[in-house]
Amino acid sequence: MKKTFDLYQTAQVLLASTSFLLAMSTHAYTWKLDDISTSTKYTVEPHFFYIGKGAEWQNIQFSSDYSTENDTTVLVKYDDKLIYNTTLNGDGQFKFNIPASQSGFHRLDFIIQQYAKPTTLNQTKETFCTEDIDHLTYLSNSQLDFTPVRNEYRLKDLPDALFNPQARRPTPFVGILKYNRKEITEASMLGRLVSSWSSVTPIEWVDSGQTNLNPETNFIIEVIRSASPLKGGALVQIAKPAEGVPTLSITYHTPQELTAAINGLINPTYVQQLDTGSAIFPTTISAPAWAQFKK
CATH class of the missing domain: 3.30.379 (Chitobiase; domain 2)
Structure with missing residues (x-):
């Protein structure tokens, strides 16, 4: 025991x-991320993760469940570079790969855009300035799966060489x-x-x-x-x-x-x-x- x-x-x-x-x-190389919930037309939600000193990550994949009431466009920037975009509708799961990365802090920005489809092609002075109805988009069970690689072990990389102190x-x-x-x-x-x-x-x-x-x-x-x-x-x-x-x-x-x-x-x-x-x-x-x- x-x-x-x-x-x-x-x-x-x-x-x-x-x-x-x-x-x-x-053996479970997973980094858990916070849920995202938004009902606004345009939202930017950042996620951060940390790769330990002296290490790198390979085979990085993001996955998340989603639920949305309408067509929702999702763009993802990784360290300020656009790496993914898609349109979500209904319920499901989406995944995308992230480039192999070196040690340090990294940032994922989720840019979420959702606009209601127009109910009519005819606009009047009463409806012209009326805003579209906002819809809810929810991302849950978001995580990163990855393969950590450390080619050498150095005392200067402690405690990261034993465990990732920022890991979730x-x-x-x-x-x-x-x-x-x-x-x-x-x-x-x-x-x-x-x-x-x-x-x-x-x-x-x-x-x-x-x-x-x-x-x-x-x-x-x-x-x-x-x-x-x-x-x-x-x-x-x-x-x-x-x-x-x-x-x-x-x-x-x-x-x-x-x-x-x-x-x-x-x-x-x-x-x-x-x-x-x-x-x-x-x-x-x-x-x-x-x-x-x-x-």
Whole structure:
């Protein structure tokens, strides 16, 4: 049975105010979008989505259910470029493809035009200035389906290299935490690390009491204590095994090395310098100003 990770019991002081519902499912690559409802003749509704640092999306397809009372013209701009247009009537579903895209924020603008058909060809002075009756158009269950591609894993791309912090998924991310449950330092340092990250979709944290990898697992964070001294400090690595999920490994020998490694990982300025998949974190790394305790 899966045992949900509860770091609060191990390190109450550090995690008393921390929520670990940060989440998503591994194989369902879907980005949920808000519904659109309009009864005006001309509407522009923007949608935004985010591709994580160092990644790209391929095979992107938008799909949505629609319901409209009249012929409705829909034009779609992607990053200010027109990529699709159609006319909708009644109820149904429509889909269209989006070009492969690189990391960063992207915008979809839905331009919806709906005008009532004239009831008569004869206009009088009483009816000439009368506006057409507005109709309702409703787009629901809108989403993007896509194939994420990451050709290399770099520390500078954290936390995006593990999960998309802006993702809007129907299910939580699942993150496995592997550490020595008897070591309070490992528990508390993991607490500092994961609480420094935020995610629009929650993250379900599962502890290392689960020996078999959950099929829904999205990524792993593991802390490993080396029995022998390390040269220069803790070794931090991120990689994705051929038959596994992205894994962030922190290997240390002394508590000071582990603390310094976490100090570096929670400091965006420091992490941005690490354009490789592994690095030595010297013990001289101090906590960023925002993470220091006030005396």
